[in-house]
Amino acid sequence: MESWGEASESRLIGKRITRLSGKDKVTGKAKYTFDINRPGMLYGRILRSEVPHATVMGIDMSQAEALPGVKAVIPLIESGKKLRYQGQEIAAVAAETDDIAKDALRLIQVHLEALPHVVTEADAMAEGAPQIRENWAGNQSEPSINKNRDVAAGFEEAAVEVEATYHTPVQTHVCLETHGHVAEWEDEQNLTVWASTQGVFGVRRDLAQYFGLPPNQVRVITEHMGGGFGSKFGPGSEGEAAAKLARITGKAVKLMLTRKDEHLVAGNRPSMTQHVRAGATRDGRLIAYDMRGYGTGGISSGAGFVGPYVYHVPNTRTERVNVAVNAGNQRAMRAPGHPQGAFAMDSLMDELAEKLGMNPLEFRRINDSSEVRQAQYTLGAQEIGWHRRNNVPGAGNGVKKRGMGVGSGQWGGGGGRGTEARVTINADGTVEAVTGTQDIGTGIRTAIAIIVAEEFGLAPTDITVKVGDSAPGLPSGGSGGSQTTASVAPVIKTAAAAAKQKLFEHIAPLLEAPVADLRVGTGIIYVASDRTKTITWQQAAGQLGMESISEGGHWAEELRKGVVAGTQFAEVEVDTQTGAVKLIKIVAVQDCGLAINRLTTESQINGGVIMGLGQALLEERFMDAQTGRMLNANLEDYKIPGTFEIPEIKSIVFDTHRKVTGIGEPPCIPTPGAIANAVYNAIGVRIRELPLTPDRILTALAEKKA
Amino acid sequence: MLEGKTLPIFNRPICQYLRTKAIYIPGGNLQNLVENNPGSHYWCNCTMQVVGPDDRFVSPDACKQARSCFKPVGGKPVV
Numbered sequence: 001m002e003s004w005g006e007a008s009e010s011r012l013i014g015k016r017i018t019r020l021s022g023k024d025k026v027t028g029k030a031k032y033t034f035d036i037n038r039p040g041m042l043y044g045r046i047l048r049s050e051v052p053h054a055t056v057m058g059i060d061m062s063q064a065e066a067l068p069g070v071k072a073v074i075p076l077i078e079s080g081k082k083l084r085y086q087g088q089e090i091a092a093v094a095a096e097t098d099d100i101a102k103d104a105l106r107l108i109q110v111h112l113e114a115l116p117h118v119v120t121e122a123d124a125m126a127e128g129a130p131q132i133r134e135n136w137a138g139n140q141s142e143p144s145i146n147k148n149r150d151v152a153a154g155f156e157e158a159a160v161e162v163e164a165t166y167h168t169p170v171q172t173h174v175c176l177e178t179h180g181h182v183a184e185w186e187d188e189q190n191l192t193v194w195a196s197t198q199g200v201f202g203v204r205r206d207l208a209q210y211f212g213l214p215p216n217q218v219r220v221i222t223e224h225m226g227g228g229f230g231s232k233f234g235p236g237s238e239g240e241a242a243a244k245l246a247r248i249t250g251k252a253v254k255l256m257l258t259r260k261d262e263h264l265v266a267g268n269r270p271s272m273t274q275h276v277r278a279g280a281t282r283d284g285r286l287i288a289y290d291m292r293g294y295g296t297g298g299i300s301s302g303a304g305f306v307g308p309y310v311y312h313v314p315n316t317r318t319e320r321v322n323v324a325v326n327a328g329n330q331r332a333m334r335a336p337g338h339p340q341g342a343f344a345m346d347s348l349m350d351e352l353a354e355k356l357g358m359n360p361l362e363f364r365r366i367n368d369s370s371e372v373r374q375a376q377y378t379l380g381a382q383e384i385g386w387h388r389r390n391n392v393p394g395a396g397n398g399v400k401k402r403g404m405g406v407g408s409g410q411w412g413g414g415g416g417r418g419t420e421a422r423v424t425i426n427a428d429g430t431v432e433a434v435t436g437t438q439d440i441g442t443g444i445r446t447a448i449a450i451i452v453a454e455e456f457g458l459a460p461t462d463i464t465v466k467v468g469d470s471a472p473g474l475p476s477g478g479s480g481g482s483q484t485t486a487s488v489a490p491v492i493k494t495a496a497a498a499a500k501q502k503l504f505e506h507i508a509p510l511l512e513a514p515v516a517d518l519r520v521g522t523g524i525i526y527v528a529s530d531r532t533k534t535i536t537w538q539q540a541a542g543q544l545g546m547e548s549i550s551e552g553g554h555w556a557e558e559l560r561k562g563v564v565a566g567t568q569f570a571e572v573e574v575d576t577q578t579g580a581v582k583l584i585k586i587v588a589v590q591d592c593g594l595a596i597n598r599l600t601t602e603s604q605i606n607g608g609v610i611m612g613l614g615q616a617l618l619e620e621r622f623m624d625a626q627t628g629r630m631l632n633a634n635l636e637d638y639k640i641p642g643t644f645e646i647p648e649i650k651s652i653v654f655d656t657h658r659k660v661t662g663i664g665e666p667p668c669i670p671t672p673g674a675i676a677n678a679v680y681n682a683i684g685v686r687i688r689e690l691p692l693t694p695d696r697i698l699t700a701l702a703e704k705k706a
Numbered sequence: 707m708l709e710g711k712t713l714p715i716f717n718r719p720i721c722q723y724l725r726t727k728a729i730y731i732p733g734g735n736l737q738n739l740v741e742n743n744p745g746s747h748y749w750c751n752c753t754m755q756v757v758g759p760d761d762r763f764v765s766p767d768a769c770k771q772a773r774s775c776f777k778p779v780g781g782k783p784v785v
Contacts, residue, residue: 081761082757082761084756084757088755133763134762134763135763135768141744144744198730199730199731202730206725206751209722209723209751210751210752230727233727233730233731234725234730234749234751234754235754236754237754237755239754240754297747299756300747300748300749300756301742301744301746301747301748301765302743302744302745302746302747302748303744303745304743304744304745304746305745320744322744329747329749329756330747331727331747332727332747336745337745414733415732415733416731416732416733416734417732417733418732418733419732476732477730477731477732477733477734478730478731478732479731480727480730480731481728481731481732481733481734483731483732483733484732487732487733
């Protein structure tokens with residue numbers, strides 16, 4: 001059985017270690033896809049629909065093709081087919097400069113026959129609305145219905161009930177690095193693509209299939225990438241276009257999306273509207289939960305959300321439908337379906353607790369079977385100073401009112417099979433670890449170095465880690481579902497252990513000791529039973545002469561474990577004259593299993609909290625019903641958190657066991673619910689709709705006053 | 707030859723062009739393309755869109771052998 005050993009034995013694992021790529025990133029040495037420039041490279045641009053629904057009657061590209069500097073123009077949709085949302089791809093151009101490419105787009109003539117559109121859920125579900133998706137009567141999917149025990153009987157037992165509607169809007173993906181590729185054909189049969197992707201091997205497979213090539217004739221490189229959050233799997237239309245244009249022109253083509261493109265077509269977190277009725281017994285047990293809800297992921301399906309969530313309800317009935325609107329497709333966004341469902345559930349929990357006259361934390365303790373979260377409640381409450389919370393929501397006479405709230409979350413993240421890796425020890429003492437995963441900014445490069453360095457008694461900086469390249473032929477899965485570390489770490493660990501074993505076998509005769517008696521220390525290898533027999537790492541490796549040791553790893557189920565629990569506490573200050581919400585502090589207590597690198601784990605939690613507070617306070621896609629266009633497809637009007645919005649964040653890595661798990665997604669889940677409950681505690685008015693913008697705060701306060 | 711035949715682990719043929727996020731991540735497999743998941747987004751690797759080459763929506767339920775663009779897993783790819 002493989003094991004990560006005891007914490008007391010770890011020299012590096014679990015410690016706070018600066019990420020290896022940090023210096024390269026802040027100095028600009030790190031090359032993202034956006035930074036790749038190839039000799040003679042052309043610039044790609046995509047012409048997109050500005051209408052939400054139409055049939056393409058014809059595309060005239062002749063003027064664009066005639067523009068000097070334009071090297072290729074290709075259609076991305078055929079005449080007779082439908083455009084179903086603003087931003088959908090129509091044609092693509094490759095030109096000598098980006099400006100020429102933009103000019104060329106303006107010369108493409110597109111003949112359309114407009115079709116009726118709907119861009120809001122209400123309009124889509126209204127009687128008589130145009131049907132925009134085949135087989136979806138009323139623009140709604142077949143309902144997904146789930147039942148557990150008897151919800152009617154549950155309500156008969158309930159002493160208190162809450163009936164409410166909770167809503168979260170569509171959030172668009174805002175990756176710092178936009179989606180895009182640089183594509184270059186070596187010849188007709190060999191393609192190299194630099195991709196901003198969460199899945200090097202997924203892009204390789206998809207492009208190979210698309211062009212009818214064996215996978216090993218497509219090379220995908222992602223040395224560094226600027227965020228994906230679930231939106232960067234597969235090459236997408238932009239990858240297809242870049243590769244096609246490169247093939248036609250015989251030149252490398254760079255095609256990166258604009259920020260507007262990102263908002264329109266690069267994916268979004270679907271909206272959620274849920275009408276829920278729930279009941280609890282006098283002694284504080286959740287007893288019944290009946291929910292009907294819907295959401296939209298644009299024209300696509302997939303607008304799912306969780307509920308009931310985290311807390312146990314014995315009698316439930318839930319019914320969900322997807323609503324189709326003429327807007328860009330949803331794509332997975334950090335913990336798909338969880339933050340919006342958690343916001344509703346944690347709001348509901350506070351509302352029920354208030355009806356029971358119970359402290360909301362105590363109400364959670366009664367209904368939460370997770371032993372981990374029970375401990376987290378205690379720790380988080382101490383850290384935020386829960387005893388300072390308003391006993392009466394909205395109490396006090398000042399203009400600025402403070403409040404506290406709590407929210408919870410859970411996730412899987414246990415990793416899976418499919419990674420291959422190789423660890424090599426060279427005679428000069430250098431060490432190389434290679435695998436086909438990709439570092440999406442979360443620090444897997446450093447985690448790999450830590451694992452290998454721990455095994456060899458070296459420093460992480462002594463390890464050369466090569467990831468983000470399909471060429472070595474060592475596949476790994478896409479970085480999604482918080483699976484990367486738990487998938488990669490066991491294979492790296494076993495590869496390093498195998499390489500160490502080989503090295504021990506090589507030097508055991510030299511040390512006149514059995515292999516089983518050899519150990520690594522910091523920079524040395526020694527004989528456990530006779531510490532006078534010690535050689536340095538360099539001396540040991542030097543014994544390899546002209547050879548190297550190169551070993552692969554294997555999946556080791558016992559080194560990983562899924563399912564994590566988390567809870568967060570928020571303290572806010574609400575200005576009752578302006579409606580502004582200022583975050584004072586957020587405490588995030590996150591079960592992380594074995595944190596390979598405590599520093600980057602804390603960074604992950606910080607990042608999740610920041611994304612969660614953006615959902616709670618700022619982010620919302622606005623669609624214009626008349627034109628069917630997005631009104632805030634930019635970063636002026638679509639707000640994301642900046643330094644002024646980010647409070648003190650206390651990220652607590654909550655150690656639970658010595659097995660690796662993933663925490664990329666879970667820290668963003670509890671944040672909106674915790675903040676919404678804190679706002680209620682501050683002002684005494686419940687707002688059931690995100691984001692908690694000043695206009696909503698002031699409206700709610702005015703309604704309370706009236 | 708398995709071309710066009712149902713593989714034993716699946717209850718029906720799956721189109722080789724059908725995509726969803728779950729098949730890209732560790733532990734994911736084609737079983738995710740057997741049944742519609744209301745929480746999943748589906749797209750086609752031929753069109754890179756939520757509709758197939760026939761301009762109709764794609765999903766495990768919708769991508770069936772009757773469609774002209776359907777190519778089963780294990781069959782020859784169409785370029």
